Amino acid sequence: MMRSLKRIVIFLVAVFFLSSCSNKEYPPVQENLSIAATVNIKDKSLSFIDLDKMEKMLDWEMDKPYTGAIIFPDGDTILLYGKQVETADLYSLKRGQKIDSWKTGKGIVNGKLLQQGSKIALVDQDLNKIRFFNLNGEEQWQVKTEMNPLTILEAEKEKKLFVLSFNKKQLTVIDLVKRKKIEGYPIHPSAAGAWLNDAKGEIWIGGHGSGAEIEKDIHVYNSVSGEFIRKIPAPSMPINFIGNDNHVFVLSHGTSKLYQLNEDGNVLDSIVVGANPFEMLLIDNQLIIAGYDSNDLHIIDAENLKINKTISVGNGPFQIVVRERK
Amino acid sequence: MIFNMDSIAKKLWLTITAAIVVTIIYSYFLSYLFYEKLYVENVEENLLEEGRRLAAEYEGGPLSDELKDRIDWYSSKSETEIFIVSNPRELSACLPFDIDYETLISGTEREKLLKGKPVKKIGYEERFDRKIMAVVIPLLDENRLEGIIYLYIPLAKISEVTTDFAYLWMIAGILFLVFAIFTGTMLVRKLTKPLIDMKDAAGKVSLGDYSVKIKNDSMDEIGQLALAFNHMASSIQKEDERKKEFLANVSHELRTPISYIKGYSDALHTGIIKEEDQSKYLSLIHREAGRMERLVGDLLDLSKLDSNEFKIEKTPLPLGQLIEDAVQKYILKMREKEIEFNFEVDPDVIINGDAGRIEQVLQNILDNSIRYTDNGRITLKMYKINERCSIEISDTGVGIPAEDMHKIKQRFFRVNRARTRKDGGTGLGLAIAEKLISLHGGTLIIDSKLGKGTMVQINLPVLDI
Numbered sequence: 001m002m003r004s005l006k007r008i009v010i011f012l013v014a015v016f017f018l019s020s021c022s023n024k025e026y027p028p029v030q031e032n033l034s035i036a037a038t039v040n041i042k043d044k045s046l047s048f049i050d051l052d053k054m055e056k057m058l059d060w061e062m063d064k065p066y067t068g069a070i071i072f073p074d075g076d077t078i079l080l081y082g083k084q085v086e087t088a089d090l091y092s093l094k095r096g097q098k099i100d101s102w103k104t105g106k107g108i109v110n111g112k113l114l115q116q117g118s119k120i121a122l123v124d125q126d127l128n129k130i131r132f133f134n135l136n137g138e139e140q141w142q143v144k145t146e147m148n149p150l151t152i153l154e155a156e157k158e159k160k161l162f163v164l165s166f167n168k169k170q171l172t173v174i175d176l177v178k179r180k181k182i183e184g185y186p187i188h189p190s191a192a193g194a195w196l197n198d199a200k201g202e203i204w205i206g207g208h209g210s211g212a213e214i215e216k217d218i219h220v221y222n223s224v225s226g227e228f229i230r231k232i233p234a235p236s237m238p239i240n241f242i243g244n245d246n247h248v249f250v251l252s253h254g255t256s257k258l259y260q261l262n263e264d265g266n267v268l269d270s271i272v273v274g275a276n277p278f279e280m281l282l283i284d285n286q287l288i289i290a291g292y293d294s295n296d297l298h299i300i301d302a303e304n305l306k307i308n309k310t311i312s313v314g315n316g317p318f319q320i321v322v323r324e325r326k
Numbered sequence: 327m328i329f330n331m332d333s334i335a336k337k338l339w340l341t342i343t344a345a346i347v348v349t350i351i352y353s354y355f356l357s358y359l360f361y362e363k364l365y366v367e368n369v370e371e372n373l374l375e376e377g378r379r380l381a382a383e384y385e386g387g388p389l390s391d392e393l394k395d396r397i398d399w400y401s402s403k404s405e406t407e408i409f410i411v412s413n414p415r416e417l418s419a420c421l422p423f424d425i426d427y428e429t430l431i432s433g434t435e436r437e438k439l440l441k442g443k444p445v446k447k448i449g450y451e452e453r454f455d456r457k458i459m460a461v462v463i464p465l466l467d468e469n470r471l472e473g474i475i476y477l478y479i480p481l482a483k484i485s486e487v488t489t490d491f492a493y494l495w496m497i498a499g500i501l502f503l504v505f506a507i508f509t510g511t512m513l514v515r516k517l518t519k520p521l522i523d524m525k526d527a528a529g530k531v532s533l534g535d536y537s538v539k540i541k542n543d544s545m546d547e548i549g550q551l552a553l554a555f556n557h558m559a560s561s562i563q564k565e566d567e568r569k570k571e572f573l574a575n576v577s578h579e580l581r582t583p584i585s586y587i588k589g590y591s592d593a594l595h596t597g598i599i600k601e602e603d604q605s606k607y608l609s610l611i612h613r614e615a616g617r618m619e620r621l622v623g624d625l626l627d628l629s630k631l632d633s634n635e636f637k638i639e640k641t642p643l644p645l646g647q648l649i650e651d652a653v654q655k656y657i658l659k660m661r662e663k664e665i666e667f668n669f670e671v672d673p674d675v676i677i678n679g680d681a682g683r684i685e686q687v688l689q690n691i692l693d694n695s696i697r698y699t700d701n702g703r704i705t706l707k708m709y710k711i712n713e714r715c716s717i718e719i720s721d722t723g724v725g726i727p728a729e730d731m732h733k734i735k736q737r738f739f740r741v742n743r744a745r746t747r748k749d750g751g752t753g754l755g756l757a758i759a760e761k762l763i764s765l766h767g768g769t770l771i772i773d774s775k776l777g778k779g780t781m782v783q784i785n786l787p788v789l790d791i
Contacts, residue, residue: 042437150423166423208423209415211415212427253419256470293436293440294469318422
């Protein structure tokens with residue numbers, strides 16, 4: 001009797017220690033839902049939103065300071081990275097568990113799925129490189145850029161990748177087929193956020209402004225030659241761009257403003273949304289905007305810019321990723 | 327003030343001075359701290375109040391140029407440096423992008439401002455390249471930080487005020503220090519003067535001058551010490567006098583019989599005494615030798631009694647019997663002197679005493695009575711009163727003059743100053759008797775009238791069986 005009790009105790013202690021060593025478990029995210037996830041910098045959490053019900057489902061309190069995420073085409077794997085994190089970590093949404101880690105080293109500040117989700121480009125500010133991985137985490141190639149690369153923009157048709165550097169007034173262009181850097185062109189300082197106007201062969205680039213200067217305009221360049229074409233006023237600090245068939249949406253975090261423009265650069269409408277918003281996504285003709293200071297998500301009708309819903313999330317939502325129901 | 331190296335005055339003075347200096351320095355720093363804290367808090371509160379009043383002008387939305395102009399105008403009129411900032415860059419709005427720019431407010435300060443709380447700063451600010459005290463008031467439109475009002479004053483202004491305060495304090499402190507040290511010195515002098523007096527007086531006493539008296543009016547410990555010293559000095563003086571007198575008495579008492587013995591023996595030796603007179607001279611020498619023996623015996627007794635070496639062996643005694651036995655030796659002598667003797671004792675009285683010593687006392691008293699009574703009467707009574715018994719021996723002798731009554735028990739005192747050998751006593755009898763009676767727990771009282779007679783009363787505790 002005593003012996004069996006002793007065994008149970010030893011077993012429980014062993015389970016306790018082993019489980020504390022193993023990966024932390026998070027509440028699972030159901031497979032069959034359309035969800036948005038915000039990466040919240042200030043409280044190191046992820047907030048998951050059910051896009052059908054337009055409400056927050058759950059939070060994951062993370063141990064590491066992740067700043068961004070990518071959801072893989074399988075709809076279940078989420079890759080989390082951060083400038084101060086040594087690895088890019090992969091989690092399964094439905095299991096709520098870490099499944100893998102890529103040894104990327106510190107410095108990853110941005111990441112995007114490229115070429116219809118077959119590749120991943122990670123922006124490394126420690127190495128000042130764009131690093132290309134397949135979905136198994138194998139690094140395939142990398143390209144040196146200017147100092148502090150941040151925004152990347154894929155031109156799907158041309159199979160090019162535009163890279164904006166924060167410190168250098170130079171746009172880097174990468175040929176995704178030849179896997180090498182091709183000739184870029186000079187642009188304005190402290191650029192951030194860009195949109196390709198394929199119809200007109202333009203690239204629209206925003207920014208924060210350099211030094212104490214605040215960027216008030218969108219700078220429009222010829223996407224191939226780099227020739228400066230014009231400025232579109234969108235005060236202040238336009239840093240996020242999305243285009244759909246009808247409009248271009250520009251998010252200016254300095255004034256917490258969302259602009260609705262046509263492709264000619266005329267402002268059709270604008271609203272104030274959230275507080276200090278950085279991130280914007282367009283899904284089903286609805287804009288999802290995260291207020292970094294207001295700690296909330298705003299669901300906005302892309303046609304009339306009406307705010308349909310405001311959802312509270314964790315502190316400091318910096319990035320939004322979306323998984324649509326298959 | 328000049329002190330000896332090891333004087334108590336110096337130690338006291340140093341202690342008092344050190345205590346004063348430490349107190350002043352400590353209270354200086356303490357009050358400086360409090361003052362600065364209060365002043366700084368007050369300035370901070372004013373800045374905050376001013377900032378809040380200005381912030382009340384903001385009505386939401388982006389900061390208007392009009393508001394900025396008004397704040398600028400106010401700043402030009404105010405002693406406080408005030409400016410309004412709407413640049414999101416300065417407000418750390420781009421913080422997550424890791425922009426290489428020294429912002430006016432930090433990320434944590436921005437978080438505080440976003441919650442609507444003002445930020446207070448004190449210390450060096452790189453932007454202004456000096457030490458400042460600043461208050462930052464957020465201008466919030468809902469939860470959007472549209473701008474801030476930044477109010478600051480250089481810390482130099484505050485330290486100017488505290489420096490003035492410090493100077494004032496220092497002057498007051500030095501004045502107080504001088505005053506306190508002066509007062510302390512006076513106090514130390516007053517306190518230690520009796521001690522110095524006492525030291526001097528003790529020096530005089532040790533040189534044999536017992537007449538010194540310390541003047542001291544206070545009744546504190548030192549005053550009491552001075553009183554005790556005076557008392558001690560006068561006691562020593564009395565004792566010294568007594569000793570001298572005693573020695574004089576002893577040598578005098580011994581010299582007389584020795585000179586007799588020497589004279590008579592010289593006479594016998596040289597043969598100037600006729601043969602038939604020789605036995606008479608020998609008996610004179612014998613009488614004087616006996617007298618010396620008694621004197622030395624008495625002195626020995628007294629010295630033993632004084633040094634508490636004297637042992638009495640108490641046993642239950644029938645006092646009446648004892649008295650009767652003692653009196654028997656004197657019957658013949660009294661008859662010779664034609665003295666009438668009345669004798670009346672209570673035979674039942676029993677005391678706890680040393681028979682030999684009680685007899686010695688009776689002998690001493692009866693010797694005196696017989697010696698000073700001629701053709702008179704001696705009465706001896708012994709009776710019991712309550713727990714005690716009383717022995718009364720009264721005579722109708724010469725009596726004692728009233729002025730000598732208080733000296734009668736002193737050693738070598740004799741009413742007859744001439745000390746004629748006719749009287750024959752040693753002058754120690756009563757002194758010894760009193761000591762012995764007191765060792766038995768009793769008292770000895772003498773009452774006398776000149777020419778009428780003397781009465782000696784001995785009271786002793788009775789042994790209850």
